[in-house]
Amino acid sequence: MKIGFFGSRGIPACYSGFETCVEQLSVRLARRGHDVTVYNRVPFNPYREDTFQGVRIVHLPTIQTKGTDTIVHTFLSVSHSVLLRRYDIAYFCGVGNSLLSVFPKLAGAKVVLNVDGADFARAKWSGFGRWWLHKSESWAAALAHSVIADNGMIRKRYKELYGADSEWIPYGSNVVTEDPGRAALDKYGLSAKGYFLYVSRLTPENAADLTIEAYLASKQEWPLVVVGDAPYQSDYIERVKSLAAQSKKVIMTGFQFGPAYRQLGFHAGAFILPTAIEATRPVLLDQMGFGNCVIVRDTPGNLEVVGDTGISFAHADPLPTLAAAMNRIAANPQEAQRLGVKARERVAQYYDWEVVTTRYEELFRRLTGKE
Numbered sequence: 001m002k003i004g005f006f007g008s009r010g011i012p013a014c015y016s017g018f019e020t021c022v023e024q025l026s027v028r029l030a031r032r033g034h035d036v037t038v039y040n041r042v043p044f045n046p047y048r049e050d051t052f053q054g055v056r057i058v059h060l061p062t063i064q065t066k067g068t069d070t071i072v073h074t075f076l077s078v079s080h081s082v083l084l085r086r087y088d089i090a091y092f093c094g095v096g097n098s099l100l101s102v103f104p105k106l107a108g109a110k111v112v113l114n115v116d117g118a119d120f121a122r123a124k125w126s127g128f129g130r131w132w133l134h135k136s137e138s139w140a141a142a143l144a145h146s147v148i149a150d151n152g153m154i155r156k157r158y159k160e161l162y163g164a165d166s167e168w169i170p171y172g173s174n175v176v177t178e179d180p181g182r183a184a185l186d187k188y189g190l191s192a193k194g195y196f197l198y199v200s201r202l203t204p205e206n207a208a209d210l211t212i213e214a215y216l217a218s219k220q221e222w223p224l225v226v227v228g229d230a231p232y233q234s235d236y237i238e239r240v241k242s243l244a245a246q247s248k249k250v251i252m253t254g255f256q257f258g259p260a261y262r263q264l265g266f267h268a269g270a271f272i273l274p275t276a277i278e279a280t281r282p283v284l285l286d287q288m289g290f291g292n293c294v295i296v297r298d299t300p301g302n303l304e305v306v307g308d309t310g311i312s313f314a315h316a317d318p319l320p321t322l323a324a325a326m327n328r329i330a331a332n333p334q335e336a337q338r339l340g341v342k343a344r345e346r347v348a349q350y351y352d353w354e355v356v357t358t359r360y361e362e363l364f365r366r367l368t369g370k371e
Contacts, residue, residue, distance in 0.1 A: 004037045004038075006091065010040025021172075089368065090109040091114070097136075145367055150279060170351055174353055175344055176266060179266065197272065199227040201228055206228075218326040220330055223249040265292065266290045289351075295311055295329065
């Protein structure tokens, strides 16, 4: 099959969960003999080669503003696909791109659209942007041959609001048991299993500020490592940095990918996920695959992923309950280790990337009738 991936910033992953998903799926599908293309966004993705591990890369530009970044690049990508390269499967990342899926659909492709969470509810959007993302959900339901929901809450929303059946295929993860090294720990002066880890884009809905506030309230001796950054969020990032400056034990590293990310994840004492957005976060699965104890906000989407392998804090009263969870784990390393083992086992059973890739491959074959 000829498969095109649209709407992400491209591979190798250097930004967020969508990019990780696209990298893992595209490389695995290429290994299985499929003809796979990913559209990389210039200048955001620095990779400039024409192939990556068997995947063809098409490099196209964009207009670098919050409102135009994704949609302009996706428009150029679908134009390229229609004019120069037809696909059997057009896989779109992000509901905001749904209207553009009509072009490869008219050219004969089967459209698969991963809608992620309720994007319109994110704090960075207002006015026309929020309207567009909300309206895009109905366009996705109407235009896609298959809407992909990564958890049960999203499936429920699309069924109740739009009458659309969706395909439940979660994000995946890799089970990591071999020590990836400690160079990143040495760089930041960290001790293995002796720090809290937060990883996300620094946007309001991802609640880095809440995490730091709870950490400061906990009066913990363990450092808090904050991994991430974000374009177009200067005011919010200044708030996060201002909070971090209140303690020398809060370490902000910026974006980390590759070996540094794996090292910081593998050796963390506990990983914290404070977001309330109802979507499966690939970073949560990553950290479970590392064998980490995870501390999550008790939203249905987060609890669906974690099951009984982590601990939660209260969505309705997050600051004191997250601080209490931090203190609990730091005081009980045996509990953290036990939960980390269970988390890794859960990933191996339900979220392994090879299993996820097989589910996508079966869906693509069902849609196209091709082997």
